[in-house]
């Protein structure tokens with residue numbers, strides 16, 4: 001560190017930051033001091049302004065008012081390039097990766113090693129391997145990002161920041177997409193980084209994690225900081241109260257509503273990937289009306305392929321899918337949706353919303369042939385708008401209006417909109433991949449309650465989640481997926497997250 | 512080498528996406544194609560199929576298409592759809608005509624390139640700075656450029672010696688080079704009409720005799736593009752703007768700057784393509800580009816937005832162009848060739864599991880074969896359409912696994928990345 005005083009200057013000091021968007025004040029007079037060499041957590045409800053604040057610190061958006069100081073020196077960032085030069089790196093809530101480029105290309109972009117005029121691929125590869133090995137990231141430089149799962153993408157993002165030699169890391173909801181083992185690994189990495197004197201700013205909605213890894217916690221609410229606490233002084237419950245003013249919710253299904261009427265029946269579903277690998281291997285299950293089937297598994301074990309095959313996005317190589325006694329194996333996605341399949345995709349930006357379309361247009365997506373969005377062959381704009389207002393109301397989507405683009409919503413609020421859309425139109429089966437990914441504890445409780453109510457109304461749900469508490473609490477039946485096969489059934493009433501975790505990694509199994 | 516051996520060689524070619532084929536596979540495919548060509552030549556007696564003259568004509572026709580495709584490649588790799596290529600090529604032909612007849616072919620090339628750059632900059636200002644829809648801006652350029660060129664040609668050429676309202680005076684052609692000795696040796700072999708060997712000699716002779724320096728320049732820029740875009744930091748940044756501008760921006764890449772640079776290059780190559788056209792045909796004429804900008808785009812798509820593929824596509828279209836010029840008996844032989852090619856496509860598609868496509872290709876292939884055997888010539892009205900028919904069939908049936916730049920054609924505003 002260049003600057004050694006008796007008490008080291010704070011790594012980052014944000015004073016009086018204010019940021020306005022049309023119709024919203026995202027940040028108003030925010031003050032945060034981040035001590036050097038610590039893990040500082042930022043928590044708060046959806047739309048509280050956390051991501052906005054971090055984007056300001058990373059030079060992606062200029063603040064309307066306020067100042068930033070890094071290592072005690074006042075700075076002003078015109079672009080991320082300035083922030084990178086000042087030693088700040090950011091892993092975004094929504095991945096910033098180019099799918100058609102390789103991992104190597106994504107990592108070195110913007111700070112490429114050169115040999116003459118060309119890019120020095122050998123040096124880049126060596127450096128990526130070295131960082132990957134040093135922190136156990138397991139990143140292979142020559143793979144196409146398109147072929148990576150969410151967890152791997154996450155690690156590529158972290159590697160990208162480390163590659164730039166950042167001294168201060170901003171991680172915006174890094175754990176939302178990770179399963180517990182991966183979270184543990186990540187936290188191990190963070191502790192290593194901290195030990196080397198790096199500073200970490202960390203946003204999360206998972207309060208237990210925050211308590212276990214953070215040195216300081218700042219709570220935001222409605223665009224401003226409402227409390228600064230130390231993890232030893234609070235409990236998760238207290239933190240939740242500070243954040244959303246209500247108690248910490250627990251996912252649980254009360255009485256069983258499982259009926260004996262099969263809704264979705266899958267037999268021998270097999271999917272062979274483009275490279276000839278069997279990614280889904282002879283999967284069979286039945287979901288009954290009023291039943292929630294939870295599927296646990298480490299990212300990349302076939303969940304995405306299963307969901308895509310069920311929705312008709314991917315053509316299965318073999319197997320049969322029956323929806324309410326109708327064979328839909330060859331039906332188009334639209335027919336499946338019209339037959340009552342709802343779908344919450346795992347990556348909301350890639351599959352869930354059109355960022356550059358308004359909220360009500362997003363409401364129409366996937367339901368464009370049915371009321372209230374359509375009247376005969378024409379779109380019913382008024383009906384769609386009215387129904388969007390209902391969703392915004394019922395699901396507490398924080399937005400200045402339904403005419404704004406989805407891009408203007410915070411990540412959690414986009415998620416609420418998607419869940420609201422998919423629960424509308426009385427689905428008979430809901431395929432939910434990470435339905436509460438990135439939503440705050442209050443909204444999480446609301447989404448669970450919606451699912452519970454629909455289940456009591458005979459909805460069948462396929463639930464895939466990285467949050468094991470959610471899986472255990474919300475499922476009537478639990479299965480584990482490993483390398484494309486359903487390997488074990490567990491009783492959600494008795495299984496513990498630890499048991500589930502080890503089943504997911506295949507620990508204790510022969511193969 | 513036997514045909515059976517070839518079939519085995521083709522079988523190892525993996526159809527995986529993302530994985531690059533080895534040069535050996537390309538060489539094998541080329542040899543196989545030549546074998547098919549010589550078989551068709553033997554069957555039909557159309558010596559034009561592999562004659563040096565045809566290959567030379569194909570090369571001349573392919574170069575402007577390749578330049579247009581390259582122009583499209585640069586623009587789309589940076590995320591801008593440039594349908595205004597045609598207009599930029601027109602500007603290039605005019606520029607070449609204007610400077611070419613006064614100061615020689617090289618001045619023509621430079622001037623055509625510069626006028627193309629003007630077109631590219633116009634597209635950049637409209638799409639990047641003002642956020643105009645890419646297609647609208649491109650169409651506007653396509654409407655504007657021929658009008659401007661015609662106006663200027665009336666202004667400058669009507670009184671010039673040998674010029675007219677719609678055409679420039681003659682431009683002298685660029686120098687041509689021949690590999691001495693080799694050419695006559697190959698000519699001897701070609702005249703023997705041996706199976707395969709003579710065909711190979713004909714093709715080689717076409718590639719080594721009287722090759723315009725402009726063609727060599729084109730080869731250089733294609734290879735150069737591959738190197739710049741895929742092997743340098745500059746190229747990576749440029750491509751990142753087409754793949755994910757938000758990610759590029761979040762890493763400090765100035766997306767606007769790279770889009771501008773890409774469009775300057777795009778305009779330059781389109782202008783170059785136009786200039787080649789004017790210089791190699793000896794003068795500027797109104798309507799000279801004749802849709803080559805669009806065929807260039809098709810070549811780019813066929814080539815999966817890569818320089819090598821694009822060059823192959825341009826070569827294919829140039830070849831059919833050349834055959835169309837050779838007259839209706841050559842086009843008649845082309846029917847058989849197309850029939851065989853479609854059957855090959857059918858087999859490949861079948862093996863990669865696309866039954867429907869395979870069926871369509873096979874049916875069309877048989878149809879073309881039947882057409883060939885049941886007639887003696889192609890109606891002259893259809894001869895000129897040959898390149899377009901091939902374009903359609905090739906794009907529709909062969910090019911199924913394409914990876915266009917993810918964000919090509921989308922408007923981009925700084926700071927709106929999410």
Ligand SMILES: Nc1ncnc2c1ncn2[C@@H]1O[C@H](COP(=O)(O)OP(=O)(O)OP(=O)(O)O)[C@@H](O)[C@H]1O
Pocket residue numbers: 021022024025026044045046047048049050051052053093398399407408409410411412413438439440
């Ligand atoms: N580009 C934008 N245009 C308009 N409004 C925006 C824009 N970006 C964010 N906002 C608004 O600013 C507020 C804060 O959003 P921000 O993304 O910072 O929330 P967050 O705390 O990160 O929430 P989450 O936990 O859901 O990610 C929200 O009300 C959001 O709608």
Ligand SMILES: [Mg+2]
Pocket residue numbers: 050051052093172410411412
């Ligand atoms: Mg956020």
